[in-house]
Amino acid sequence: MTLNTLVPLCLAASIAVAMSACGKQEQAPQAASAPQMPALDLSRIDAPTLSLKAADLDASANACQDLNAYVNGKWLKANPVPADRTTWGSFEVLAERTLAIQHALVEQIAQAQPAAGSIEAKLGDVWRTGMDEAAIDAAGIAPLQPQLEAIAGLKNAGAVVAWLRERYAQGQGFLFSFGGNADYKDSGQVIAYAGQGGLGLPEKGYYFDEDKAQIRQDYVKYIAQLLQLSGTDAAQAQAQAEAVLAFETRLAKASLSRIELRDPAKRYNPVNAMEANGITPHFDWIAFFDALKVPAANKFSLSQPAFFRELDTMLAEVPVDTWQAYLRFHTIDEAAPYLAKPFEQANFDFYAKTLRGQQEMLPRWKRTLGAVNDAMGEALGQLYVKAAFPAESKAQMQQLVQNLSAALKVRLENLDWMSQDTKQRALEKWASFTPKIGYPDKWRDWSGLQTRGDGFLANMQAAQAFNYRWRLDKIGKPVDRTEWGMTPQTVNAYYNSTKNEIVFPAAILQPPFFDAKADPALNYGGIGAVIGHEMMHGYDDAGSQFDAKGNFDSWWTDDDRRLFTERTDQLVAQFDGYESIGGQHVKGRLTLGENIGDLGGLTVAYDALQMALKADPQANKEIDGHTQDQRFFMNWATVWRRNFTDGELKVRLNTDPHAPANFRAIAAPSNMPAYAQAFACKPGDAMVRADKDRVVIW
Incomplete structure (x- = not known):
């Protein structure tokens, strides 16, 4: 993500007044010009195999010394970064399946004869011109020459x-x-x-x-x-x-x-x-x-x-x-x-290969699909949710959000370091959180975008101008709270401080994050912790400076802000102490917001799991020899299995507000007594932080 004036705080960043789970089957909303395509056969597209399995655990590692090695060690050794990537892990594996679905959709469009001016026709123009490598190479620099x-x-x-x-x-x-x-x-x-x-x-x-x-x-x-x-x-x-x-x-x-x-x-x-x-x-x-x-x-x-x-x-x-x-x-x-191959190759050689260590370009179809998403991502999202997002997933997510929200409220009410005045404002913010799940309630209108059947750069620049005009036209008008900052096919989630909303695109609602058939521990340790993470962005070092209405306005007493800063400084010190590649350390101040999100989110998700297990004691059972508490923390680590090229890791240490995945897997659990209890860890074990070093914020 590029740094902009207002950056959504993402996973890769109480919700609302309690929501009831939907009892009816929902269909993704359709705009007047929504594409009407034949049903896509998803059985031809392999599903990722990332669900937690006992056979994946590394018996040579110890959960009390390194949760990441215990849960992910075998997978990381067996899954090095592919030559056309700079990182490979849970997010990328899920993204591969969403790409395969999108690929099938654009190919379906390309083989059809959509009506002129329709969304399908415009998506098809961008796709076909991007795939016409011979025409792009023949044009050389000519498309850019007037500029x-x-x-x-x-x-x-x-x-x-x-x-x-x-x-x-x-x-x-x-x-x-x-x-x-x-x-x-x-x-x-x-x-x-x-x-x-x-x-x-x-x-x-x-x-x-x-x-x-x-x-x-x-x-x-x-x-x-x-x-x-x-x-x-x-x-x-x-x-x-x-x-x-x-x-x-x-x-x-x-x-x-x-x-x-x-x-x-x-x-x-x-x-x-x-x-x-x-x-x-x-x-x-x-x-x-x-x-x-x-x-x-x-x-x-x-x-x-x-x-x-x-x-x-x-x-x-x-x-x-x-x-x-x-x-x-x-x-x-x-x-x-x-542009033509020499320009594209030079761009890849510096930005991807030299800076980040990627050895090979992605295949042409993936590069072109990336361009389609840049140009018309939400339009493609209309097709994606219709093909790949079950209505029951949205209903179950709404219930999980409600449960996480209830757990957060209890934790806020019982904070022992915050005054009643500030606590009341924190609860006001909790009550005003707005969750968005799966896809937008209304889709964008693409009728003003003019594409053509020849000219890849021309189509991309036309889309760039159209999208920029769409954004500029908002200036001076009321905020549209229905709009999304990510497409449904994005494997990620985010919090927006000025809207005070948490957003979960459809594509993240897959294992290991979410599985409608999984036991409670896996869903609470996966998407539950993600829900908690995004909620806690409303109370991190930056989000906590915005009030319940999304205004940049301090709602803290001076003493409470001082106590909060003392706790967050401890978290900065914890991450400053993590040494990554070549002696470089994580920047605790750069990654503070995400680290607060992880620690608070995992803590609240654990509380919500205990509430769920109390409500349904029969669900509190061992599976594959592991308790629900153990599986909760193990699935948290599964989310963060990820390899990096050396170059990618070095760039991220300097630019990414997220700490490297191996540290995210262990940092929050090491601060939680519940983790030590779940795995019978002892004081002095690496995954058990001493009382004086243990970070407790929310």
Whole structure:
């Protein structure tokens, strides 16, 4: 996921007033133009085999020393990262099945003759043009040539700014982020947010850290390679590439780190257009808003003003030919996955192979399916839920959410470190949580998107412009609380702080997360802990700064916030102590929100399991020689079985707000006395944290 002004907190991030389980069979809602396709035969698509099995356990490992090794050791040894991947685990295995279903759906469309202008026709255009490798290769750089010629014609800083306005209006802005999100202080209204951006490397540290020097050299080679492929002389390409790196280094110096950006206060700086123009006298925000046909220039968030001051200085100081090199490179880089093979290969070789250690490209059909999802993901989701999401899964999930919500309420009511005033506000937030399960209640309208039967890049840019326009048109209007931030076919979940909602797409509702036929322990240790995780994002270090209505407004007493910070600092220290690859440690501050989600979520899920077993004593039975408590923790670990390439792991340690999976498997259980009791662990065992080090928050 790319870092944006408002980032959903995902698993890979009390719910509402108690919901009753649905007693009737539900069908996915259909828009007026919804595709009507023949039923898909799912029996031809293999289901993943990730359910917990006694035979998978590693007898050479000890659950009291390392839960991850005990549950996942054998699987991890038998399932190395495939050559066309950088990571391989439970999430990826489930994603493979969803991809297979989506593949069957788009192939079904391709063989049909859908009505012109229908959703099927548009999905089919993107799919077929993406699969026509011969036509893409024959076109070369030609599809991008008009944009490159426009860049070549820029004469001064004013022309650069005019070009930026034009390209942003087409959804092709890369110098800074710009879009609509809920106003942090008025969560019912959408305002514009402008934020830092413009970097080609993963994070600002890549421009300065000594151990990243080789990556910077490889990046310069990649920039030069793309410029040469587009027709620039070799010597000029090298000089321009070095100038681009220097250009981006200036932007990086003025940028906040990933850790700093976790603070909502550093993502919100409301100004009007005239005030913004005072910060950037060479960049006219009134003209920018006019070009994008966006209202509400009287209030928007210029989220990192120091970045924009430096950007404005660069408009005045940096020679126009350097600006041209920067704009030319990023224009080609953004389009490279949809251009001829040399461009796509160069893009893969740097970003996937050099940075992350991926040895081979995904097959063409998977790359094209990724593009279809980028272009029309929710449209494809309409077909997906109709083909692959059983109505009973949604009903059972609603019951699980209700049970987790009840357990969270009890825990909040019984906190011994929080005052009654703050506790009352915490319960108000619990009562206002909104869960979303499976798919949206209403689907997007795609009637304005124009696609064509030839031209892969043209279709992708048309979709990019259409989707960006759809997002811009929200600015100045009330927040639409029915919209989703993920597609139904995404194997993930998220929490949105300004909507105070938790969202579970259909694709995650598969084993090991969810199985309608499984014993309670597996569902509570899987999707139950995920539900708890997302709920607890409402009370993590960032989410806890938003109130029950989703406004950025402190609802804590000073003493309670201090006590909370003391506890979260303990969790930071715990993860800072985990050593990963090459002596690099996990960044406890970067991963704090997710770690709070894991610890609180697993704790609440365990409480909910005990409630369920008390209500149905017959379910409290051993299976394969393991108790329900043991199976609960074992399935939690199963969720986090995952291998990484060295390169992928190094990038994630610097950029990912989630800790590596092996640490997520063990960290939360090691803080829970229930785990030690379940496996008869003793003080001093690695999975039993000493009382002085044990972290208890929610």
